Amino acid sequence: MLEHGGKLRHAAQRYGIALDQWMDLSTGLNPQAWPVCDIPTSAWARLPEDEDSLIEIAQHYYGAANCLPVAGSQAAIQILPRLYTQHKNTLRVGMLTLAYAEHAHAWQSAGFKLILLAADEIETWLNQLDILLVVNPNNPTGHTFESAQLLNWHQQLSARGGSLIVDEAFMDPTPEKSLTPYTAQKGFVVLRSLGKFFGLAGARVGFVFAEPGWLDRLTELLGPWPISGPSRMIAAAALEDRIWQADMRKKLQRQGQRLAHLLTDNGLPVSGGTALFQWVETAQAESVHQQLARQAILTRLFTQPRSLRFGLPADEQQWHRLERALIELDYTDEGSDSLCEVAGR
Amino acid sequence: MTTLFITLVTALLFDRLLGEPRRAHPLIAFGRLVQWLEARLYAGNAFVWGQRLRGGLAVVLLLAPLTILVWFISQGHEIALLVNVLILYLAIGARSLVEHACQVRDALLEKNMPLARTRTGYLVSRDTAKMNTQDMARATIESTLENGCDALFAPLFWFLIAGAPGVLFYRLANTLDAMWGYKTSRYRDFGWAAARLDDVLNFIPARLTAFSYACTGKFVSAIHCWSTQAGECASPNAGPVMAAGAGALSLQLGGPAVYHGQAQDRPQLGTGSLPEADDIDQAVNLLRRSLGLWLALLTLVWGGLQFA
Numbered sequence: 001m002l003e004h005g006g007k008l009r010h011a012a013q014r015y016g017i018a019l020d021q022w023m024d025l026s027t028g029l030n031p032q033a034w035p036v037c038d039i040p041t042s043a044w045a046r047l048p049e050d051e052d053s054l055i056e057i058a059q060h061y062y063g064a065a066n067c068l069p070v071a072g073s074q075a076a077i078q079i080l081p082r083l084y085t086q087h088k089n090t091l092r093v094g095m096l097t098l099a100y101a102e103h104a105h106a107w108q109s110a111g112f113k114l115i116l117l118a119a120d121e122i123e124t125w126l127n128q129l130d131i132l133l134v135v136n137p138n139n140p141t142g143h144t145f146e147s148a149q150l151l152n153w154h155q156q157l158s159a160r161g162g163s164l165i166v167d168e169a170f171m172d173p174t175p176e177k178s179l180t181p182y183t184a185q186k187g188f189v190v191l192r193s194l195g196k197f198f199g200l201a202g203a204r205v206g207f208v209f210a211e212p213g214w215l216d217r218l219t220e221l222l223g224p225w226p227i228s229g230p231s232r233m234i235a236a237a238a239l240e241d242r243i244w245q246a247d248m249r250k251k252l253q254r255q256g257q258r259l260a261h262l263l264t265d266n267g268l269p270v271s272g273g274t275a276l277f278q279w280v281e282t283a284q285a286e287s288v289h290q291q292l293a294r295q296a297i298l299t300r301l302f303t304q305p306r307s308l309r310f311g312l313p314a315d316e317q318q319w320h321r322l323e324r325a326l327i328e329l330d331y332t333d334e335g336s337d338s339l340c341e342v343a344g345r
Numbered sequence: 346m347t348t349l350f351i352t353l354v355t356a357l358l359f360d361r362l363l364g365e366p367r368r369a370h371p372l373i374a375f376g377r378l379v380q381w382l383e384a385r386l387y388a389g390n391a392f393v394w395g396q397r398l399r400g401g402l403a404v405v406l407l408l409a410p411l412t413i414l415v416w417f418i419s420q421g422h423e424i425a426l427l428v429n430v431l432i433l434y435l436a437i438g439a440r441s442l443v444e445h446a447c448q449v450r451d452a453l454l455e456k457n458m459p460l461a462r463t464r465t466g467y468l469v470s471r472d473t474a475k476m477n478t479q480d481m482a483r484a485t486i487e488s489t490l491e492n493g494c495d496a497l498f499a500p501l502f503w504f505l506i507a508g509a510p511g512v513l514f515y516r517l518a519n520t521l522d523a524m525w526g527y528k529t530s531r532y533r534d535f536g537w538a539a540a541r542l543d544d545v546l547n548f549i550p551a552r553l554t555a556f557s558y559a560c561t562g563k564f565v566s567a568i569h570c571w572s573t574q575a576g577e578c579a580s581p582n583a584g585p586v587m588a589a590g591a592g593a594l595s596l597q598l599g600g601p602a603v604y605h606g607q608a609q610d611r612p613q614l615g616t617g618s619l620p621e622a623d624d625i626d627q628a629v630n631l632l633r634r635s636l637g638l639w640l641a642l643l644t645l646v647w648g649g650l651q652f653a
Binding site: 035036037038039040042043052053057233234236237238240241243 | 451452455456457458459460462463464466467474
């Protein structure tokens with residue numbers, strides 16, 4: 001299993017600070033989650049039905065007709081390679097060197113050999129690929145691809161029977177850049193998630209968009225009732241709540257900029273980011289990570305390249321705490337303990 | 346009369362087939378204009394009547410030019426019919442009203458409380474967080490009955506009385522009331538003129554709507570509720586509409602509700618049982634039957650004039 005952000009209990013034990021003292025900035029999930037209220041007993045007692053309002057609401061929200069709800073985009077990420085395994089020795093799969101690590105893990109576990117590329121290398125390598133998988137906006141770098149470029153890549157790939165797979169887990173703050181409306185075309189797959197923007201990571205709801213035949217095969221692999229009834233309910237309500245969404249988009253854009261400024265002003269210039277997280281490349285990543293952890297602030301550390309990802313503080317008090325901790329950072333500190341375990345990939 | 350009749354039926358058909366325009370509704374542009382003018386005319390420290398005068402001036406500046414413009418256009422020949430149909434179509438929102446109500450009903454029947462809450466929140470300004478099924482059904486039915494006047498019968502009435510300029514004037518005044526007609530410290534005086542104008546414009550349509558609900562529902566109970574309960578309502582026009590509607594449906598509406606975090610005591614309306622999700626259909630059907638009555642009467646009058 002790969003390491004991820006959000007392992008607060010682990011950090012609490014490691015640094016000997018009680019769980020409730022921590023500010024968790026390690027995930028990039030919106031800390032101001034969509035407000036879930038009472039779920040009726042019937043939702044727990046009955047089997048979930050595919051004929052509820054969820055699909056119709058999702059079609060409207062994402063602007064796409066063919067969608068399949070899954071138990072978080074992780075469920076899809078893991079199972080996606082299995083739709084291609086019969087050609088695993090011939091298909092050439094390209095993805096970003098630095099991106100959400102579960103993608104590479106899933107394809108490698110399924111026996112594929114990967115071509116790892118930097119964002120600016122894709123164009124040159126494209127004619128050697130059958131499948132291109134990008135995360136857009138990318139996690140953790142925040143790099144965003146132009147829609148026109150992705151559409152152009154898809155055309156080139158699909159012309160020779162290939163596919164473009166786009167993980168849009170962090171797309172909700174900028175819906176105008178989403179490619180879900182194009183997924184009726186052959187060889188075009190988009191993944192979305194309710195974990196980040198809506199802050200409903202615990203509900204485990206995501207969506208896969210692709211042509212109907214392809215989705216049918218995925219449905220077969222997933223089996224019946226892939227997500228729980230209560231999760232379907234919450235997802236439907238959150239996706240329908242356009243007032244909350246519009247309000248949250250504005251808030252998150254402001255907060256994302258505020259975080260970028262706060263980090264830059266305190267000696268940690270950001271290399272990229274989205275409304276939901278900022279990414280800082282620094283040779284002192286490990287030391288900064290530890291110093292903040294000793295102040296009970298958990299960030300996500302990456303070792304290749306040495307960098308940190310900061311999610312959004314939850315409230316004004318946390319913003320001030322982060323600011324104080326950043327001001328107190330000592331850049332001559334070398335850092336001590338082994339980090340392999342925390343860093344993952 | 347023939348042109349009027351054709352325009353009205355065509356606009357209703359457009360609404361039925363197309364619903365509200367999803368993108369770029371002209372009322373959104375008007376809303377921006379309203380905010381722009383409000384920023385220039387609202388005075389932070391004016392006296393009561395000074396503020397009322399400023400609000401009144403704002404109403405005149407917003408309504409008069411557009412109404413006169415539409416009056417000029419509707420005098421012409423070639424495009425007049427098209428413009429009239431378009432304006433009436435944009436002024437009525439019957440289909441969207443019914444769709445919103447049915448969406449709450451569907452969510453309630455699915456027992457998806459969070460979704461029902463979100464959808465009810467689109468219809469009413471009261472807080473939905475602590476509502477149960479009956480509260481949401483009640484809020485939806487109240488909204489359906491009340492908007493039946495604002496978004497259907499009142500526009501039709503003003504179109505019949507004064508054509509396209511009339512319906513435009515009504516719709517814009519109604520929008521101003523929705524933006525300014527609040528008894529908050531900011532709008533109590535500035536919104537005074539808009540609120541009074543809306544009261545006047547809705548006076549007859551509200552009573553015609555109430556009477557239509559009575560005629561196409563339980564007549565005796567509707568008239569009884571109208572005459573005994575309408576006066577207790579804060580709004581002079583919503584009172585008859587809601588009381589007659591509640592009576593026509595034999596449902597208990599009204600009663601306390603929470604607005605912006607503050608509980609408000611509203612009078613009890615209607616008779617009989619508390620509304621359930623299925624009763625939303627009853628309210629929608631009452632609205633449909635009332636529209637049927639209006640169309641039948643109009644056809645009779647039009648036919649009569651053809652023979653006369």
